[in-house]
Amino acid sequence: MFKRTLTAALLSFPLLASAATYTHIDSSKSQIQFHYEQMGVNMDGVFTGFNGNIHFDSADASKAKVQLHVQLNSVDTGSDDADAEVIKPEWFNAAAHPDAVFTATSIEVKADNEFEVVGQLTIKGHEQEIRFPATLNETENTATFTGSFSLLRGDYAIGEGAWSKFDIVANDIRVDFKIVATE
Template sequence: MLLRTLSAALLSLPLVANAATFTTLVPEKSEIQFHYEQMGVNMDGFFKGIDGSLHFDTDAPEKAQVTLEVQMQSVDTGSEEADSEVVKKEWFNASDFPTATFKAQSITPKADNEYEVAGLLSIKGHEQTIRFPAKVETTDEQATFSGSFSLLRGDYAIGEGAWSKFDIVANDVRIDFTIIATP
């Protein structure tokens, strides 16, 4: 009877996930979306080409190393015409700057599975330090890093010449990301 009661009590305890280290980015499952306004209309798109390296230990998140590279030619706005336009010199200048890069400089735990991330974002040869909240959900097989941040396209010279004004295409751009990694 005591053994049965003890077994039942142990089975009712919540399971604690084992510590894990995630080192392999899974590009085909990862996603980077962008959201902006054009002539007062909400617009969306995403990048299909994501690569990089990471090392995230659930027991030592502050020691994490993350570098993400986004292939600018992989943009998908939902329109072939717009896709071919935004890779031109006035916008992403993808021929001279084929990748945008984010390199984490610090990852600070804030709450369970919640972090403040700071790092250097480089787009089109322009760099800015950005900070944003992120969440990390883990299983033994996978870590899902998600979050959102805003940037000003003017800070990165995205939209030059006639497009440098913000009356047609807004300056504010929101980036949402989901990055998948495995051990």
């Protein structure tokens, strides 16, 4: 009996040793990109300022806690004029709503290192539930989460007044992310 218990303990040791808990977001190695269409032309941009809280145990993803704050005035569209325009009240209204906030409400394992994430995304005081697949890649004390989701800018009042129509700037926005976390 002792021999079987010892063997089971030794066999499970590598599984326990490889499990890690990630608690810090490394913003300098992470990236949030967005993609949209303007007048039929594909456009891209990034947010350079974001931070957040994470508590992700790779052995039990169901107990994960993630909250990410994206500073809307950190937008980089590749054009200084466009950057200045998009933080105005008609678009992000960054003065009144400086951050977009994502809070995960559940993370479900779908396959090895593949998850379905559900959470609340709040932009300009408008909150919507979003769900998307995410992939985890673990290397020495580092977890890299990648994924993509789509949103409708109209659901968040991004583009008000003359910009509330979708003939010049499309309603569909795709967000790609790479979030790097450490222990």
